[in-house]
Amino acid sequence: MGMFSRMTDIVQANLNAMLDKAEDPEKVIRLIIQEMEETLVEIRFEAAKYIAQQKQFRRQQDKFQLEVESWMKKAELAMSKGKENLARSALQEKQKYAEQAKAIGEQLLQVDELLNDLQEDTARLQTKLSEARNKQKSLVTRKQSATVRLKAKTVEHSNKIENAMARFEQYEQRIDSLEAQVEAYDLTSKNELDDTSLNAQFNELTANDDIDKELAELKQKYAA
Known part of the structure; x- marks a missing residue:
């Protein structure tokens, strides 16, 4: 062997x-x-x-x-x-x-x-x-x-991972909610600004008519 x-x-x-x-x-x-x-x-x-x-x-x-x-x-x-x-x-x-x-x-x-x-x-x-x-x-x-x-x-x-992910999703939802509130404020402010601008234009037209009327009256008075 x-x-x-x-x-x-x-x-x-x-x-x-x-x-x-x-x-x-x-x-x-x-x-x-x-x-x-x-x-x-x-x-x-x-x-x-x-x-x-x-x-x-x-x-x-x-x-x-x-x-x-x-x-x-x-x-x-x-x-x-x-x-x-x-x-x-x-x-x-x-x-x-x-x-x-x-x-x-x-x-x-x-x-x-x-x-x-x-x-x-x-x-x-x-x-x-x-x-x-x-x-x-x-x-x-x-x-x-x-x-x-x-x-x-x-x-x-691990449960720790699951819990952390759940807390992360909750935090993400809170961020989404805050961002939605900000967007809502921006939308409201824009509408208010549009309404104000429109009223100002009509007020300006009315004011111009009053001035033209008074101006015409003055012209007629002194022309005589």
Whole structure:
């Protein structure tokens, strides 16, 4: 079982425990992210150890391969000089280093497979971690939005708002009444002014007639 699988089991167990306790979803996702981040640290630590082993095995493998090549050349040299026993001994040494190189090669393959598994685990875990962080941001945003909307709805349905609006309407009606009184005064004053102006015009006509009459009488008196 890979480290990612073990981590998944741990997270799932903790998640189920928290859900059974009806924990806050935001808290649950935060703890999941924390466990994922801690697991990533463990994976990187394990990967660092395997990479160190990989480098060490490759150095040993290269060293053994050089020994194999060196003893092979010695065996060829011995045979070229007619020393078969010496060549045999050289081939035996060559075989010994070849077996060691093979063993190291098998260990190196195991380390390579472990590193590949860790890389796959890391990639899957990072994907899940990214999804969890996005989910966390979404939950925080939705929670903030819901909180603000709930506050708005609470205020909207508050009796204080209704009472204030009623008082505002009453005040508005009082203003309308005052404005109507002002308009009524203006209308009355205008009618009175129109009546006065009309009477003045008729009075002026009557006064002019009296003046014309007196003027005619004066002309007749002095003309005689």
